[in-house]
Amino acid sequence: MLAHAQASPTFDTARASALRNAPAPSASSLEGHLSRAPLRSFGAKEHVFTEGDPRANLYRLESGAVCLYKVMPDGRRQVLGFAYAGDLIGLGSSAEHQFNAQATKNSELRILPWSLAQRIARTDPEFGFKLYEAAAQELAAAHDLLLTTGQRTAMESLAAFLLAMARRGRRAKDGHTIIDLPMTRSDIGDFLGLTIETVSRTFTKLRQLKIIDLAQCTQVHVLDMDALEDLAQGEAG
Amino acid sequence: MLAHAQASPTFDTARASALRNAPAPSASSLEGHLSRAPLRSFGAKEHVFTEGDPRANLYRLESGAVCLYKVMPDGRRQVLGFAYAGDLIGLGSSAEHQFNAQATKNSELRILPWSLAQRIARTDPEFGFKLYEAAAQELAAAHDLLLTTGQRTAMESLAAFLLAMARRGRRAKDGHTIIDLPMTRSDIGDFLGLTIETVSRTFTKLRQLKIIDLAQCTQVHVLDMDALEDLAQGEAG
DNA sequence: CGAACCATTGACCACCTTCAATGCGAGTGG
DNA sequence: CCACTCGCATTGAAGGTGGTCAATGGTTCG
The missing domain is CATH 1.10.10.10 (Winged helix-like DNA-binding domain superfamily/Winged helix DNA-binding domain)
Known part of the structure; x- marks a missing residue:
């Protein structure tokens, strides 16, 4: 018989808390590069990117809030999650974004081009692993949400x-x-x-x-x- | 106005196709280490791991099929996806598995301890990035499924x-x-x-x-x- | 052959959606 | 200042999609 551990209803939309929870508080490579990345402001309701856009940048939300969502042709919308300060946005494996990211209020984001990120990842072993942890965190949040929408x-x-x-x-x-x-x-x-x-x-x-x-x-x-x-x-x- | 790109109904449960689609067909570090990892067989209905187990290993499915799912206390079940040959299983950011993995038929999996994986990741820059791509692929599948269960x-x-x-x-x-x-x-x-x-x-x-x-x-x-x-x-x- | 499991089909009903009206607060302009 | 509008939240009534309960049939396995 399978021991059914409690399914924790977390929805932990904290996308980069893997980062924040890093055992070594010394500036990780990802942290270091991001803190030096240029900052850009987005107004309320402004899109950071939309589905189909080339996945050019990795973003980190510094302040504000961003809503991530998909839409169907007839307008039905599925919100995938909300990003808050500290969260990474723009993780993905395909050439184009597969969902929309819209600021729900005035927000500031750091922008790191993926071309640069890949260059860093090639030399800095920790960098790729940090990205992995952030993606895994998001994955867990998506799985929690699936339990909700499905059951x-x-x-x-x-x-x-x-x-x-x-x-x-x-x-x-x-x-x-x-x-x-x-x-x-x-x-x-x-x-x-x-x-x-x-x-x-x-x-x-x-x-x-x-x-x-x-x-x-x-x-x-x-x-x-x-x-x-x-x-x-x-x-x- | 937002250009609503078609939401592709893929459910791409191919968990490691990022790997298979790697531009360099030369054995990547992840590929290399996994191909040397020990192989273990699981019978039909046997669990590879269950929710709450320590996340001790990274698995790659060599043959068979594995069902990934969560359960609620009253027995309601949400299947998160199905893994097929080539897919990575056991990605995550927490210390314990957050879902169950059950072989649906006789299956063979390669087993790579996470302790070893982390050691590799510390020295091999490509390794962590490959993990990231695999996790991002799974994330996209989860997002697609969310559109279904939600809308x-x-x-x-x-x-x-x-x-x-x-x-x-x-x-x-x-x-x-x-x-x-x-x-x-x-x-x-x-x-x-x-x-x-x-x-x-x-x-x-x-x-x-x-x-x-x-x-x-x-x-x-x-x-x-x-x-x-x-x-x-x-x-x- | 019987048992167990799975798939199909039917009847009924509950939860959630749809459609509609009302209220409320903020922002704008007369 | 107040009327107006717009967007958002609440509430009500009616209807439909999908769930629940139940019975039947098919297939596999012992």
């Missing part, structure tokens, strides 16, 4: 999502956690594979269950963290 | 899945493609986020629409490839 109900999805956001926000106040949601209901819906109406209704249900409280629609107070965790794992009715 | 209908999902399988099988006969499905309806369902009943019913509908024909339940004849492609992109009723 979880709307309630379970939103609970798992809120837990993941709580884990990166972690602003505690008078006992219970406060979560800031720097994205719209539409972003959340397209992330979880739900409509905005379902997202909104599920927020309402969570409020009625006294599990969360909504100060504004962008700020969630977690009243019962245990219940939220049970919900995310499908252990509640 | 596509059952019909669209199955069409996209069949197209992806056709792309890797490609056995043509008297004009139309033949697809072999080396997995059960349950595997397909858990992959696409559907139940086996829905998968079965959707196969039946595709047959009634004269888009496919089912010789056996494991062999699909594609009668109308264009219609299948339209379906996968949501461009048909």
Whole structure:
């Protein structure tokens, strides 16, 4: 019998936390090169790149937030994740980007041309391995999201999502956690594979269950963290 | 206005094709080390590793097929992908495996301890970059699957899945493609986020629409490839 | 031959979507 | 200052897609 370890509902969209968690805090080669790379600003709603663009650069988000998504011909959208400060953007193996990256607010990114990156990778053994760790981190996040879109109900999805956001926000106040949601209901819906109406209704249900409280629609107070965790794992009715 | 490039319904589960497509056919370092790594056999239904196991080894599948999946506490299962000969298994950034890998038939895998891999990566610049490319390839597959589980209908999902399988099988006969499905309806369902009943019913509908024909339940004849492609992109009723 | 597993089909129903109306807040211009 | 608009969130009603439960048939294996 297979020992089913708990599937952790992390959605850890921290794309380069492998980097941040590096055992050696001495500036890694990737870190070193990136910190010297030129900085560019993007306005809210501006695209860093779109699907089909040549994959010319590796980016690191310095400030702001970026939404990664795919679209179908009829406009249906799947959000793949959100990037925050410190995250690498533009990892991939093909010649062209396979998804879109759009700043959700004013953002600053460091830009490292892939041509240069490949040159570095050829001489610096650590560099390629750092890239690998960042990609593997993203892969784990994608796998977590797959569990949600494929198996979880709307309630379970939103609970798992809120837990993941709580884990990166972690602003505690008078006992219970406060979560800031720097994205719209539409972003959340397209992330979880739900409509905005379902997202909104599920927020309402969570409020009625006294599990969360909504100060504004962008700020969630977690009243019962245990219940939220049970919900995310499908252990509640 | 954003130029919406066609979202390619690939599901390219070929995990290490970055490797196979390497421009230099000269044995890469990864290739070289792996070809010298010890070989181990796994019987059908045997697990290569399970979620929570220490991530001790990097594997390459030499023959057979391996199913990668996550499970929820109540038994719901999400298949993340299928690995075939040549694919790398066991990529990740955490200390423990975050999903299960189960041989679906008798399989042989080469085993390279991560401790050794990290030592190689420290000296061989190409090695880490190859790992990165393999991880990025898997990431793209996961993103494609997300589009399916998150946005596509059952019909669209199955069409996209069949197209992806056709792309890797490609056995043509008297004009139309033949697809072999080396997995059960349950595997397909858990992959696409559907139940086996829905998968079965959707196969039946595709047959009634004269888009496919089912010789056996494991062999699909594609009668109308264009219609299948339209379906996968949501461009048909 | 029986057992076990898998696939198919049917009936029913629940969850989520769709369509629609309302409310709310920010930004803009009269 | 206020009316207007626009975008976003919420809520309601109706409908459909896919899930659940159940029965049947086919295939493989012991």
